[in-house]
Amino acid sequence: MNIGEAARASGVSEKMVRHYEAIGLLHPARQANGYRSYAGGDVAVLRFIRHARDLAFPLEDIRKLLALWRDRGRASAEVRGLAMHHVAALEEKARALQAMASSLKHLAAHCHGDDRPDCPILDSLEGRHG
Known part of the structure; x- marks a missing residue:
């Protein structure tokens, strides 16, 4: 899916999707033409970030929480x-x-x-x- 679809599916603005990618919280695939391609896992990450931001977690804590979420042995x-x-x-x-x-x-x-x-x-x- 493209960035607009990922933004709508996650409830995160396109601007913030780009920001989260720029600071390394999100790593969407790139198509041959250079466009970002978002999968269901990327939308799940965006929803996770949105919920953490709703609880006012700072970005560095969200980075840590994402790492823990991804680590099933945590x-x-x-x-x-x-x-x-x-x-x-x-x-x-x-x-x-x-x-x-x-x-x-x-x-x-x-x-x-x-x-x-x-x-x-x-x-x-x-x-x-x-």
């Missing part, structure tokens, strides 16, 4: 370790996002939101308060 403990490391990173990011939301809520609560030009939100962004 230990599941290694996969679990990668997943749990990612969970910890996501939880830390969630804490950081919650702290940012709390700070912004605090600033918004102290903004009059009227016709006056004084604004603690802008003052904080400028670095005058906070």
Whole structure:
């Protein structure tokens, strides 16, 4: 199948299919005319990548997960370790996002939101308060 068909079958854009090939996550066959030719296995790899990206795995972790997926002799403990490391990173990011939301809520609560030009939100962004 061509790149458009592979993209549609996997739910990944053509641009990202090319990107994943360029960074070595995908290795489609090349026809004599130089065009890429995608098989069912390539679509499975693209779906795998898409699902991993949906879970916000970084590309280097996806590279590791793909290698483990392809290795039928792998230990599941290694996969679990990668997943749990990612969970910890996501939880830390969630804490950081919650702290940012709390700070912004605090600033918004102290903004009059009227016709006056004084604004603690802008003052904080400028670095005058906070």
